[in-house]
Amino acid sequence: MKAFRVNILSLAGLGLLMAAMLVGQSSLGECFRPDADRKTPACLLIEPVICRSTEGKEPAVSRLDRKAIESVYAQANIQIAWLQPRYLDHTAARDGTANWKKVSEIGAKRGLWGSGPIRVSLVFVNAIGGKPGPRGLGAIDSRPERPFGPGGPICIVALPDKQKAPVMETFCVAHEIGHCLGLVHAVKDPLVPDDKTNIMSGGKYSERIGKNALMPSHIRQVRKSKLLWRRCVTESGGAKSSRTQSSGK
């Protein structure tokens, strides 16, 4: 426990400095102690990373129905704080000719996810494995020790130029975030009933992100994620955080 606290404190300064730089007036988090009681609010920071050409042109599509995604994780009493987007200028990464491992390496070399507050990096590309969207990949963690357990802090999403299926797109993003938080597909999850449509199952897209998107076992799982902060604090609302962060181990 003591070692854990030391770890928390050593990350605090850097994390909050970066959070302040990235979020400006929006929000900061503080540490979340995992519990099964969803009455305690938690906060998830999500940072969009938009891939563009190597010359910094023609960004990948980065549409987001933030409210719909927020409503899924609100079921676990997790509030999402969206950070300002950053850019990854690499044509092969954007166009899906570089695979996810390569994208993860390129982003790491450019300092896109190796430092700063614990967060989900939501990477927008034009294609994954050469295939256009809507499609995604979640729970990517390039670090060898996989400190985030079954989850991971990076997910990659490809969306088509023209929006044809908005609910499916939203599902795609919400589903990949679920993987980042440690969820697995319903067919591989003995705790999830087969006959209930949810964020990790098949079924109608509107139900997969509907009011029962998260099953009780999903809620327990996501609230264990080391990506969570204790709460989101809105500076403009006058609230202050106690400036501690966890999740770094």
Ligand SMILES: [Zn+2]
């Ligand atoms: Zn999946």
